[in-house]
Amino acid sequence: MFSNAVHGKSTSYRIEEILGEGGFGKVAKSRRADTKELVAIKMSHDSGAFKHEVAALLKLQHLDGDRCNIVRFIEHFTHKTKYCLVFELLDLTLFDYWSSRRFNPLHLYEIRVIAQQMLVALDALKSIGLVHSDIKLDNIVLVNHRLQPYKIKLIDFGCAAEGSKLERRTRVQTLPNRSPDVILGLPLTEAIDMWSLGALLTILFTSKRLTSFYSVSLSSCVPFVLICFTAFTFVFYAFFSLPCCYSKYSDSLLSVCLVIHVGYDAYATVCLDFCSFALNE
Helix, strand or coil: CCCCEEECCCCEEEEEEEEEEECCEEEEEEEECCCCCEEEEEEECCHHHHHHHHHHHHHHCCCCHHHHCECCEEEEEEECCEEEEEEECCCCEHHHHHHHCCCCCCCHHHHHHHHHHHHHHHHHHHHCCEECCCCCHHHEEEEECCCEEEEEEECCCCCCEEHHHCCCCCCCCCHHHCCHHHHCCCCCCCHHHHHHHHHHHHHHHHCCCHHHCCCCCHHHHHHHHHHHHHHHHHHHCHHHCCCHHHHHHHHHHHHHHCCCCCCHHHHHHHHHHHHHHHHHC
């Protein structure tokens, strides 16, 4: 059981509501005693997972969370047997938002805005050498959909790791968003986050999960890859309706998509250029 109050390093927090729970523990909406600000506190009893996430979050403090679309981390502390992480309070997850739409495909303009912000976030992580490793709908959160429509932030760095320390055959990423690099035991880089983002955007656009078409076995990996390439073409090319004079964007994008183990820098640059154009057309 969690008590109604926890005591941090800088202030105390009164727990007002449990927002969610899972294998990691619980997330509670809480109020700071000093400023009365509402925050989110992630509480668990797993010291190992806590230390791992704290290490990643401390690296994130070098970034501007608002500009980079990454959740603002406030502090960490232990309270009795609970390990606590304090974050700014955000709105609903992208999964919850999609659920409220009865899992119907999102409009193209919505996907464009989400894609551009996520690319900025992943580029920021790349700049400090971090791989998120768990890009999924539950870990992308709307900041305040009523006041700032489609403004999002990336959360949950419990699986984050330094890119230089990722090992082959590491079981990372949820199955619908798992990169072929992981499945095939290829060297792992920041590119696995880019694949997850593409898979996620495909799901939002088509309302079809990629796991409907493949299993984790190597024997079915090739058709999975072909289906994903088709999905990338479907989302980023045909339905962005680019004028023929901008075919260089689509040609470049497809040329990097049609490689499983792709360099992050080339992929991110093409996608950012593509989204920047699409948002301004």
